[in-house]
Amino acid sequence: xxxxRIVEGAVTVLDxxxxxxxxxxxxxxLKRVERTGFGEFLFHxxxxxxxxxxxxxxILATGRNFGCGSSREHAPWALEDYGFRAIVAPSFADxxxxxxxxxxxxxxxLAEVDVKELMAAGHARIDxxxxxxxxxxxQVGFEIDEEIGRRLLEGLDDIGVTLQLEHEIDRYEAExxxxxPVTTTLTQ
Amino acid sequence: xxxxxxxxxxxxxHEVAPAVLYIDLHLVHEVTSPQAFESxxxxxxxxxxxxxxxxxxxxxxxTDGSTTAKQIRDKLSRVQVETLEQNxxxxxxxxxxxxxxxxxxxHVIGPELGVTQPGMTIVCGDSHTSTHGAFGALAFGxxxxxxxxxxxxxxxxxxxxxxxxxxxxxxxxxxxxxxDLILGTIxxxxxxxxxxxxxxxxxxxxxxxxxEGRMTVxxxxxxxxxxxxxxxxxxxxxxxxxxxxAAPAPLPLDEWRKLASDEGAAFDTEHVIDAAALSxxxxxxxxxGMVVDVTGTVPEPTGEGEERxxxxxxxxxxxxxxxxxxxxxxxxxxxxxxxxxxREAAELVKGRRVASTVEAMVVPGSAQVKEQAEREGLDEVFxxxxxxxxxxxxxxxxxxxxxIAAPGERVASTSNRNFEGRQGRGARSHLVSPRMAAAAAxxxxxxxxxxxx
Numbered sequence: 001x002x003x004x005r006i007v008e009g010a011v012t013v014l015d016x017x018x019x020x021x022x023x024x025x026x027x028x029x030l031k032r033v034e035r036t037g038f039g040e041f042l043f044h045x046x047x048x049x050x051x052x053x054x055x056x057x058x059i060l061a062t063g064r065n066f067g068c069g070s071s072r073e074h075a076p077w078a079l080e081d082y083g084f085r086a087i088v089a090p091s092f093a094d095x096x097x098x099x100x101x102x103x104x105x106x107x108x109x110l111a112e113v114d115v116k117e118l119m120a121a122g123h124a125r126i127d128x129x130x131x132x133x134x135x136x137x138x139q140v141g142f143e144i145d146e147e148i149g150r151r152l153l154e155g156l157d158d159i160g161v162t163l164q165l166e167h168e169i170d171r172y173e174a175e176x177x178x179x180x181p182v183t184t185t186l187t188q
Numbered sequence: 189x190x191x192x193x194x195x196x197x198x199x200x201x202h203e204v205a206p207a208v209l210y211i212d213l214h215l216v217h218e219v220t221s222p223q224a225f226e227s228x229x230x231x232x233x234x235x236x237x238x239x240x241x242x243x244x245x246x247x248x249x250x251t252d253g254s255t256t257a258k259q260i261r262d263k264l265s266r267v268q269v270e271t272l273e274q275n276x277x278x279x280x281x282x283x284x285x286x287x288x289x290x291x292x293x294x295h296v297i298g299p300e301l302g303v304t305q306p307g308m309t310i311v312c313g314d315s316h317t318s319t320h321g322a323f324g325a326l327a328f329g330x331x332x333x334x335x336x337x338x339x340x341x342x343x344x345x346x347x348x349x350x351x352x353x354x355x356x357x358x359x360x361x362x363x364x365x366x367x368d369l370i371l372g373t374i375x376x377x378x379x380x381x382x383x384x385x386x387x388x389x390x391x392x393x394x395x396x397x398x399x400e401g402r403m404t405v406x407x408x409x410x411x412x413x414x415x416x417x418x419x420x421x422x423x424x425x426x427x428x429x430x431x432x433x434a435a436p437a438p439l440p441l442d443e444w445r446k447l448a449s450d451e452g453a454a455f456d457t458e459h460v461i462d463a464a465a466l467s468x469x470x471x472x473x474x475x476x477g478m479v480v481d482v483t484g485t486v487p488e489p490t491g492e493g494e495e496r497x498x499x500x501x502x503x504x505x506x507x508x509x510x511x512x513x514x515x516x517x518x519x520x521x522x523x524x525x526x527x528x529x530x531r532e533a534a535e536l537v538k539g540r541r542v543a544s545t546v547e548a549m550v551v552p553g554s555a556q557v558k559e560q561a562e563r564e565g566l567d568e569v570f571x572x573x574x575x576x577x578x579x580x581x582x583x584x585x586x587x588x589x590x591x592i593a594a595p596g597e598r599v600a601s602t603s604n605r606n607f608e609g610r611q612g613r614g615a616r617s618h619l620v621s622p623r624m625a626a627a628a629a630x631x632x633x634x635x636x637x638x639x640x641x
Contacts, residue, residue, distance in 0.1 A: 017493050018379055018475055022607040027588045031248065031264035033222035033271050035332075045609050065380040068413065068475075069607060070586075071315040072220065073331035094349075094383060094415050095315060095329055102333035145347060147207065158333070159233070162341045165205055169236075169343060172204045178212050181303040181434035183242040183282045187290075 001104045003155030007086040008125040009058035011118060011135075017063035021075040021096060024067065030074050038074055039081030056083030059126070061119045063089060064112065067096025076100045086126050088133070090115055101148050102158065108133065108142050128153055191450035194420050195351050195386045198326040198447070202309045209346045212308040214338045215294045216243040216281065218272040219588070220313030224336035225275040235279040236342045242303060243276050243283040245269045246293045247588045251551050251578035255287035265589065279339075292554020292580040295319040295522040299403065300556055302432025306421035306444045311338060316522045316604065317416075318409040322402035323429070324421030324447050326386070329410065349415045350456040352385040353449075356393035358464030363638040365532070366401030367524060367602070367621035369393065371469035371479045373461060374412040379477040382414030385457060388449065389419050393463035399428040400528035407523045408604050411476040420448035468637050470509050471606045471619040473497035478606075482509050482624065482636045500608055501616050502596075509634050512618070514600045516593055517548040517629035518611070519575075521585035521603035524622050525553030527560050529602065533626040534566040536640065542574035543632030549576040549591070551583040575629070587612050600628040 029041040046052060060079065066089040067075060076099045079087065086106040100107045108126060110118065110133065117136065118124055124135035128149060133140045144152075151158065162169075192200070202210040214237075221243070228235065235241065245257075248265035257273060260266035269286060276283040284290040290297060295316050298304040306324035311317060313335040320327035334344060354377075360369060374381070387409055389402075397405065402419050409417030419425075421444050429435045467481035474497040480487060488505045489495040498505065503512070519525070519533050530552065542548045550570050552558035558580055561567055567577045584591040585603035587610070593599050595614030602625050606617040620628065623637045 016496075020475070020605075020607045022586075022605070022610050026609055026613075027586050030219050030588065031262075031268050033226070033268055035223040035226075045613055065383065065413065068379060069315065069410075069605060071313060071329035071331055073223075073313075073333060076331075091380060091383060093380075093413060095331060095410075099331035099333065102331060147345075147347075158345060159231070159337050159340045162208065162337065162343060162345060165208060166341075168205050168208075169210070169341060172210055173342075176201070177210070178201075178308065180436055181213065181305065182239045183213075183303060183434075184239040184280070186242075186282055186301060186303075186434060188282065188288075 001155045001157065004104050004106050004152045005128050006125065007058050007106055009123065010055065011059045011061050011122050011124055012055050012057045013119045014054065014060060014062040015119060018065045018068055019062060020069035021067055021072050022069055024075040025072065025078040030072060035077060036081060038078035039083070042078040042082045058085045059124055060084045060087045061115055062087065064091045066092050068093040071095045073099045076103055076105050080105045088115055088118055101152060104152060104155065106152065110140060110142055114140050191452040191454070193351055193449040193453040193455065194324060194388055194418055194447055195326060196453065198307055198309065199348055201307070204343055207345060207347050209309060209344045211311050211338050211342055211344060212240060213303055213310045214241045215298055215310065215312035215317070216241060217247060217294050217314060218245050218268045219247045220332050221275065221335055222268065222271045224332050224339055225279065227336050228339055233340045235281065235339050238280040240342060241281045243272060243281050244291055244294050244297055245272055245285045247582045247586065249286045249581040250589050251581045251583050251591060253579050257286055289555050292556065293522045293525065293582055295407065296526060296553030296557065299323065300554055302429055302435035305429060305435065306425060307447050311344065315410040316407050318414065319403050319407040319522055321406040321409070321416050321418040322399060323425055324418060326416055326418065328416040350385045352382060352387045352457040353455040354387060354389050354459045354461060356391035356461050356463040358393060358462055359396060360393050360463050360466060363623065364466050364468055365621040365623060366397050366404040368466055368469045369463060370405045370408040371471065371476065371619060372466045374408065374477050375469070375479040376461065377412050377459060379411060379475050380413040382409060382412040385414050386416045386418065387414040389417060394419055395422065398528055399424060400526045403526065404523055408476065411604055468621065468624050470624065470634055472501065472503060472509070474500055474606055474608050476604065476606060476619060480509060482634055484509055510636065511633065513598070513633045514546055514628050515597040516599040517546055517625050518584040518599055518601040518603065519549070519622055519625050520551030520553065520583050522553065523604045524602035525551060525557065527557050529622040530557070530561050530566050533622040534569045536623055536626040537573045537575070537630065538569050540573055540630045542629045545632045546629050548574065548629040549578055549584070551578045552580050554580045584611050586610060600625045600634070
C-alpha cells in the first residue's frame, strides 16, 4: 500500500445517504478474479440515469452511512481505480470503512454540516498527519484511529506488521487456542 | 472480576495482543477470496491454519442441478469457482464445491456441519457471517484484504467495537416470525442504528426462537449496520449442535454455559422492543429499514431518499400493502433457506396453487437441506403447488448466477437486501418471512398470514 498523507484537489459530490455497495459495484462485476479494472463499472446502474455526473476527482463527498451492505472490497477497489483518493462523509458502514483503510483510500468522517460546506466549496486539501481538512478558507479537524492513521501514513503492509507478532500467535496457539473444530478431518 | 457480556468473554479469550484477535474458523467462498489467495502466493506466504479454514462455492453456482464447475455456462462464474477449487487444492483447504453433497450457502453449511460452535470467533468474506452469532459465537464479515490477513496469520487486526443489547419483552404473536422480529427491529433502529456495535439479542422472545429463527435474526444484523449479532447459547443451542459431525462429544457444556452475559454486564447502548406488538413485516423501499406492518400502507416519503425509493419501487404513498401484486416469489438465501424455513412455507402451500400471475421458486440453502426436504416430501408439496424446486446456492438473493429477476418485476423475497438492482437490474424486491412469501405466491399479492392460519 502506498503511503497517504495529503489528498488535495477538486471535490466530487454524491449527495445521497445510505449508498450501498450493490450500487457502488453491482454483483455482475464481482466475478473477476483480479483486483484491478473495476473503475469503469463504478455506479454502473446509476450512471445510466439522466443528469448523472461523477467527475474523477481526488475527493468524493457524500452522505451518511456510505458503503452499507455487502462486505465486497470490490467497492473501494472500484472507487480507487476510478480516481478517488479520499471519501468524506458524515458516517460510513463498518466493513466498508475498514476495507478502504486496507487499500489506502482515505475515509474521513466529518459532521453533516461540514460535509455540506465541503460539497459547496468544490475544492479541498486533506492533511492526514495533521488530521485536518482545509476548504473555503477554513480548517476542520477530523478523528481517525491512531493505529489506522499510522498505517496509512507509513503505507504499512498489515500482514507484515502482524507477522512481527508471530511468536505471540505461536504462544496463543500453544497455550490458549480453543480445541476444534478441525475442518481438515471432515468427511470429504 | 467485573460483570462481562457474552461479547466481552469471547473477545477476552481471543485477544492475542492488544487489538489482534485470534480467529477460530475462517469460512471461504469463491467471490471474495481469489485476490486474497493470489496476493498470498505473490508474497510467498503460507496459509497458517488450513485446519481452521473451510471453503464452499455458493454465490455463483447455478441451481439447475449442475454437479461440476465445468457445467457452469457463464465463463466468469465458471472461472471463479474453478479458481476456488485450485486455490483450495494448492493451499490444502477443505472444500465442498458444486456437486458435493455438503455444498451450500456458507452460512448454512457451517452450522449444519457443526463447525459453528458457541464461544468461537468466526469470519468470512461475506457480511452475513453475523448469522453464526446465533450460536453464541463472535462472527462477522470481512473484506478481501482481511481474508488474506486471516489466511496468513489466523488473526485480525481489530479494535474492539462497542456493544449493544436489544431486549425483546413479551412473546411473538401467532404467525409472527424471527424474520418479522428482525425487520421490525431494523425499522425501529434504522439501517445505521447498529454501526460500530456488536449486538446481543436477548429476552423471552429470543429464547423462544428455534436455532433457525435465531440465525435469521443474527443474519440480518448487518442490515441494521451492526458488526455482529449474538445470542447467548442455551439448551436449544446445545441440542441443535449435539451429534453434528464436527461437534465435540460430549459437548463441553460447563464451559458453554458460562458464556452467557453476566448479570449486570454493561452495554454501550440498550434498546427494548415489545415483541408482542410486532406484526408480519413487508419492506416497501430500497433498504431493509423501509418496512411496515402488512396491515399498513406505503408511507408518505419524508425525504429525497424515500422519494427515490418509491419511484424505483413504482409505489404510491397510501397504497395498502395488501394491494401490492407480485410477479415472482423467491424462498431461499442465507436468511431463510433452512429446513425449518422450508417446512413453514410448505405447510402453507400444501394443497394450494401458486397464482397464475406469479413465478415462484424455492432454493434450499444447502445440498443437505435439499436432501432432508426431499426425504420429508416437501419438494413434492412445492412442486404440486407450482413452485420451481432448485438446487442449493445464493441464487436470486443477489443474482450472480442465472436466477435473476427481470427489470420492473416485483419480487416477494425471503432474502436480506432490497437494494436497487439487487435481484436483477430494475427488479423491485419486498423482504418478507417464508410464510408471508408462500402466502404471497398463492394469492399473487401480500396477505396477512395471521388471517390464514
